[in-house]
Amino acid sequence: MEPLIRHIFPSDFVVSSWSGGTTSQIAIAPQNAQYAERDFLWRLSTATVNVQESDFTMLPDYFRYISLLKGKIRLSHNDGKVLSLSPYEIHAFDGGSATHSEGTCVDFNLMLRKGVCKGNLFCLHLAENTEMTIPAAPFTNDHHYTTVVYAAKGSGTLSARTASQAFSCKEAVMISEFSAPLLLKSHKSSIFMIAEIDTPLSAPI
Structure with a gap:
């Protein structure tokens, strides 16, 4: 089977603002899915975090991977152990966890729908x-x-x-x-x- 190849430019990213910065959606499936509707199977994005402390959006239907492209942060899930994350380290966690972040960064995110992807x-x-x-x-x-x-x-x-x-x-x-x-x-x-x-x-x- 021949591959389906798509070249994705920054101008193709879907950019949105949130209280602590901006998010750039690189790809989503299905292609017409909307993050706000939580009707996607998977989503790949980067985000700029400009505030020193923030709480991640609760996504109980998704499993998440996060890495950093710039900066350093400290994360905790459900008031548990605090972990430090540096650029290009990978951290996997349940999107339904209450996740608190300290520090500014540019991060890289993969979200996968539980039980499906x-x-x-x-x-x-x-x-x-x-x-x-x-x-x-x-x-x-x-x-x-x-x-x-x-x-x-x-x-x-x-x-x-x-x-x-x-x-x-x-x-x-x-x-x-x-x-x-x-x-x-x-x-x-x-x-x-x-x-x-x-x-x-x-x-x-």
């Missing part, structure tokens, strides 16, 4: 002109697999068989419906955020 978020540091293979998803006819690669620093090219897409800093490439390994090559010293999402075709939305 599975996924992962990881960070990849590549030196200049370095290639790295992203393993293939275990493709089946009843699942929809999506990989989104975001250039947090530097630039690169993402290839799937004979198709390839170059992208620059703060741009992303989304590839779906593809079962073979992907090849990611850096053009310069780069940091990439990579989200992998597995959604059943029978998802109830």
Whole structure:
């Protein structure tokens, strides 16, 4: 099966304001879903946090991954243990937890609907002109697999068989419906955020 490739530019992001900063939605599924309606299967975004203390929006139907692109924060869930998060570290948590944050930052978020989507978020540091293979998803006819690669620093090219897409800093490439390994090559010293999402075709939305 040939891959579906989409090059996502910052001008494509859906930007919204909240009491502590702004959020830039990179991608959402289904494509016509609305975050405010909580009718999405998954969502990938960055957010700028300009206030020293904030409480995360409660999202009991979603599991979340968060990382930082800039700054440092301290997080606690349900008044529990406080953890420190530095750039490019990954933290996974239940969106239904009462989450308190201290510190300003630019963060990177993946939200997955519980009981429907599975996924992962990881960070990849590549030196200049370095290639790295992203393993293939275990493709089946009843699942929809999506990989989104975001250039947090530097630039690169993402290839799937004979198709390839170059992208620059703060741009992303989304590839779906593809079962073979992907090849990611850096053009310069780069940091990439990579989200992998597995959604059943029978998802109830």
